[in-house]
Amino acid sequence: MKILVVDDSQFARGVIGKILSEGIENSEISYASTGEEAYKQYTLINPDCIITDLLMPGVDGKMLIKLIRHSDTNIKIIVISADVQKSVKQEVEEYGITLFINKPLDQEKQSLLINAIKEV
Amino acid sequence: MLTPMQKDVLVELFNIHVGASANLLSVMVNQKIILSIPEVELLSGSELNMFSFEQAGIFESGEAVMSNVKFGGEFKGSAYIMFPAAKAKALVSACLREDLSTEVSENGNLTFEELDVIKEICNVTLNSVIGEFGNLIDEKIEFTTPNVEFNLVSSMTPEIIKGKNKYILVLLTSFFIESISVKGVILISLDDSSVKIIINKINELLEEQNE
Numbered sequence: 083m084k085i086l087v088v089d090d091s092q093f094a095r096g097v098i099g100k101i102l103s104e105g106i107e108n109s110e111i112s113y114a115s116t117g118e119e120a121y122k123q124y125t126l127i128n129p130d131c132i133i134t135d136l137l138m139p140g141v142d143g144k145m146l147i148k149l150i151r152h153s154d155t156n157i158k159i160i161v162i163s164a165d166v167q168k169s170v171k172q173e174v175e176e177y178g179i180t181l182f183i184n185k186p187l188d189q190e191k192q193s194l195l196i197n198a199i200k201e202v
Numbered sequence: 203m204l205t206p207m208q209k210d211v212l213v214e215l216f217n218i219h220v221g222a223s224a225n226l227l228s229v230m231v232n233q234k235i236i237l238s239i240p241e242v243e244l245l246s247g248s249e250l251n252m253f254s255f256e257q258a259g260i261f262e263s264g265e266a267v268m269s270n271v272k273f274g275g276e277f278k279g280s281a282y283i284m285f286p287a288a289k290a291k292a293l294v295s296a297c298l299r300e301d302l303s304t305e306v307s308e309n310g311n312l313t314f315e316e317l318d319v320i321k322e323i324c325n326v327t328l329n330s331v332i333g334e335f336g337n338l339i340d341e342k343i344e345f346t347t348p349n350v351e352f353n354l355v356s357s358m359t360p361e362i363i364k365g366k367n368k369y370i371l372v373l374l375t376s377f378f379i380e381s382i383s384v385k386g387v388i389l390i391s392l393d394d395s396s397v398k399i400i401i402n403k404i405n406e407l408l409e410e411q412n413e
Contacts, residue, residue, distance in 0.1 A: 090347065091322040092315055093297070137325070139347050164329035166222075169342040185326045186230045 084110045084127055085199065088120040088134040088146065089162070094185070098133060098162065101187060105196035117141025121149055129157070131199055136163040136174065147177045160198060162187070203244040204401070211404045212373075215338065216240045216331075220375050220388065223330035230323055231296035233379045240375040244397060268353055269324030272346045273332050277339060277396045281328045285386030287352055292382040294319045321350045331388060339403050371397045 085102055089095045095113050102109050112127055114120035118141050124132065132150065136143035147159055158180045163170075171182050181198045183191050204212065217240055224235040265287035272280050285293070294300075294316045312320075325348045336343040373390045392400070 091318055091325070093319045093322045137329075137345055137347055164326040164333075165345065166330050166333035167336045167343060169336065169340075170333075173342075185322075186226055188229050 083108065083131070083199070084112070084129040086112045086114060086120060086123055086127065086129040086132045088114045088117070088132065088138075088143070090115050090135065090138040094135065094162075097187065101192050101195065102133075102199070105192070106199060117143065117146040117149075120146055124150060124157075131158045131160065131180075133160045133162055133195075136161060136165055136170070144174060144177070147174060147179065151177055158199075160195065162195075204242075207408060208401060208404050209242055211407055212242045212400070213240055215335075215404075216242060216373050216375070219331045219334040220377075222334060223327050223388075224377055226330050227323065227327050227377070227379075230326065231293065231379060231382075232299065233296055233381055236378040236380060238376040238378075240373060242374075243372045245370050245372055265352055267320060267350065269321060269328070269348050269350045271325070271328045271332070271348045273343045274346075275336075275343050276341045277336065277343055277392075277399055279390060279392035279396055281332050282389045282391075283324045283327055283386060284389070285384055289382065289384040290320060291316065293323065293379070293384050296379070296382055297323060317350055321348050324348050324350065327388070331390070335400070339399055341399070371400065 083106060085106075087095050087098050087102070089098065092115070095115070099111050099113065102111055112123055112129065114123050115138075117138055120132070120134065121141065123129075134143045134146055141149070143161060143163065147161075150157060150159065155178065159178070160181045160183070161174055161179055162183045162185060164185045165171075166184055174182060181194065183195060187195065220237060220240060224237050228235045266284050267287050267290050268282055268284045270280055270282045272278075290312060294312070297319050328348065329345060332343060332345070371390070371392045374387055376385055376387050378385045
């Protein structure tokens with residue numbers, strides 16, 4: 083399974099990558115640190131699932147989701163964000179996402195993430 | 203400027219929001235976090251001078267790591283989290299589950315990756331506190347990406363916190379991460395229109411309570 087992880091924090095990318103590589107067999111994980119880079123990666127590698135942060139410099143997570151949804155309504159998108167606002171969660175859910183998880187990822191949230199990806 | 207009852211409600215709200223934020227920080231560093239009772243003051247620019255960082259009893263000397271996020275929309279201001287620079291490495295090590303014995307005295311000893319960890323810790327913590335205020339007042343808040351700076355404590359003047367705002371609602375709490383002895387502060391400044399939004403919400407809550 084090809085998964086694209088998008089987060090401007092290297093630490094956050096590392097944490098998510100470790101959870102995915104330990105929780106999902108035969109996962110091919112790619113990384114992007116900006117929305118722009120993520121969109122390029124998306125067009126190149128055609129991932130099965132995208133995991134993205136929201137608050138990033140330049141093209142942020144919301145914009146990235148909108149860009150992808152413009153041409154692809156099928157790909158699964160999971161948001162992992164520090165933003166706890168209900169209004170933000172509702173807004174991105176309207177764009178069509180599979181799951182919204184708040185950082186940091188404790189054991190419960192890690193299981194939620196893995197299970198959601200396995201259903202892809 | 204705040205009545206004792208308004209202040210009481212605000213302290214309680216802030217307590218809940220900071221408590222939730224400390225819980226997140228605790229998950230990240232895998233350590234118990236001890237919080238102080240928050241102090242809440244609505245101050246004018248000149249009064250802010252009295253509210254020095256030394257009063258928080260945290261930064262006696264040396265350098266501090268300061269991360270801040272600006273937030274906007276109807277509710278706008280800046281949020282700061284600060285802790286001694288000498289403890290930055292220990293905080294990073296706790297987050298990465300590494301040996302906690304190392305301390306550094308200068309930011310030059312922190313790698314780009316370690317600074318990135320600090321930024322992420324601050325991002326999660328501050329987004330939680332401010333985001334919960336957004337939920338409370340039912341307004342969507344837009345955040346900037348966090349900024350991390352190393353500053354001499356003596357150079358962190360109240361003007362930095364105050365910015366262009368005439369009145370500042372200062373919300374101050376200290377947190378202590380027990381096994382690595384990191385003590386820091388969270389400080390939020392808001393402009394006068396945002397203060398009014400919060401006060402209106404507090405009054406609504408008080409009216410509901412009295413119904």
